[in-house]
Amino acid sequence: MEDLMIYAALAVGLAVIAAFAGLMAGLLGIGGGVVIVPALYYVEGFLGVADVHRMHLAVGTSLAVIMVTAVTSVATHWRHGAVDVGILKTYAPGVLVGVLAGTLIAAMVKGAVLTIVFAAAAIAVSLNMLRGNRAFRLGTTMPGKAGSGVLGLLTGGVSTMAGIGGGAMTVAILTLYSVPIHMAVGTASAVGVLVSLPGAVGFAMIGWNMAELPPFSLGYVNLAAFAVLAPVTAVMAPIGARLAHRMPQRGLGFVFAGFLGLAALNMLWSLVP
Secondary structure (H helix, E strand, O other): OHHHHHHHHHHHHHHHHHHHHHHHHHHHOOOOHHHHHHHHHHHHHHOOOOHHHHHHHHHHHHHHHHHHHHHHHHHHHHHOOOOOHHHHHHHHHHHHHHHHHHHHHHOOOOHHHHHHHHHHHHHHHHHHHOOHHHOOOOOOOOOOHHHHHHHHHHHHHHHHHHOOOOHHHHHHHHHHOOOOHHHHHHHHHHHHHHHHHHHHHHHHHHOOOOOOOOOOEEOOEEHHHHHHHHHHHHHHHHHHHHHHOOOOHHHHHHHHHHHHHHHHHHHHHOOOO
8 A cells, every 4th residue: 555655646747747748848849758758757766767778768758758858849849830940951960860869879778878968958948048139149040051050960860869859959049040039039940840759759768668667668758657647748748839929039938947957966066976
């Protein structure tokens, strides 16, 4: 009975986290991974999951949840006309190649490497966006097909390794090229679909024959955690997306930067012995 109560409390805790992750996913176009990955990492530690698998399992499960979250989020942004199809056409091929590369690299490195990749990218993005109107810009328009392809490759690779769905990096990159924050957030939600689907499948495959995984694990995707997280994030993501279109551009940018920076620092703290 005591074990049942503990598992029930964990499920409720994950549901609360999922609600916040879904809201942030819709609001900021980030897929929710920056909330879900550290939450799952700590829960897995409490449940005694082997350290060698914890980060990989958190990332893979997060990507699976983001599949659902991103679809519901992008539908709302699309209705508001905040998805730039032109950017997606040049960005998507690089993203897909990056997802493949990121999955292969993740299969060969330790979980701490994935954590550092996520944190380093997130902190750099956060600091730049907090500068507001003084933020560094790479240009006033997106680069051509080749340049956008390279940026997509970087987004797909790093985002897959970190389990963050591609939204955070996409928002950061698009704003560096002067894309308005609302359009960047909406377009990033669509990129989240491109990253999460093949990424989740890849993590399921690389963890397929691993020993010491918790029950209901499909490789590095835990179906029990997915069943708790996905429905809640799917409900909350459209609410966040609608809220995003009611916020001023400057305020939305600051919320994104502050949230991303705190999530990154939290992940780095998890590496401290």
